[in-house]
Every structure is written in structure tokens, then in C-alpha cells.
Amino acid sequence: MVFRPRTYATCPSRAIAGAELAGSYNEADYARLWQSDPIPNGPFAVRADLEPELKAEVTEILRTLDLSSMPERDMRFLGRKNSHRLAAVDDQSYDGIRDVVSVLHLDLSKMRE
Numbered sequence: 691m692v693f694r695p696r697t698y699a700t701c702p703s704r705a706i707a708g709a710e711l712a713g714s715y716n717e718a719d720y721a722r723l724w725q726s727d728p729i730p731n732g733p734f735a736v737r738a739d740l741e742p743e744l745k746a747e748v749t750e751i752l753r754t755l756d757l758s759s760m761p762e763r764d765m766r767f768l769g770r771k772n773s774h775r776l777a778a779v780d781d782q783s784y785d786g787i788r789d790v791v792s793v794l795h796l797d798l799s800k801m802r803e
């Protein structure tokens with residue numbers, strides 16, 4: 691969560707990276723009030739009805755994919771500035787998001803996509 695004079699906002703790392711690339715973000719204009727635990731990017735999913743061997747192969751390919759050859763600009767935009775690999779996540783990896791939704795009493799069924 692960041693605070694800018696007369697403005698309240700949350701800025702996920704991808705939004706900050708995009709604003710930096712556009713030249714419209716200056717860290718000195720903001721004060722960090724709180725920082726969450728790392729939030730995983732959107733997950734890659736594999737269909738449950740695929741053959742187990744194929745699921746294992748796709749999972750291994752994604753797990754070992756080396757992103758280090760991607761341009762730094764793209765890595766920052768993906769929110770992966772200092773990491774060159776995808777990370778395995780499970781349902782619990784998203785508990786931090788659930789906690790924020792709960793604390794803020796958000797009704798996700800009333801939110802637009």
C-alpha cells in the first residue's frame with residue numbers, strides 16, 4: 691500500500707514496474723505504509739483430465755524454464771525483476787490475498803473483472 695499526498699492507492703509491483711517503464715513513477719513521491727508477503731503471479735494451470743505423465747512433463751518444463759534471456763524490461767513488467775524462474779505455488783500461496791479481502795470486508799461477487 692502506498693500513500694501519495696491527497697491520494698490513496700495500492701500499487702502492486704507489476705503496476706509500479708509498468709509506471710517506471712512509462713516514466714510516470716517516482717519512488718520519492720510515495721511512502722510505503724505496508725507491504726504484503728510476496729503475491730504470486732497468475733498461475734499456469736494444467737487440465738486435470740490429462741494423462742499424469744503429460745501433466746508431470748508440462749509441470750517440469752514450466753518449473754525449469756529459464757527466463758534469464760528475457761529482456762530486463764520484460765522481467766520487470768512481469769514482476770520478476772530478481773527471479774529468473776517460475777515458482778511452484780499451491781492454494782495456500784494465495785492466503786495473503788484472502789487475508790486482505792477479509793480485512794477490507796470485500797465482497798468479490800460484487801466486483802467487476
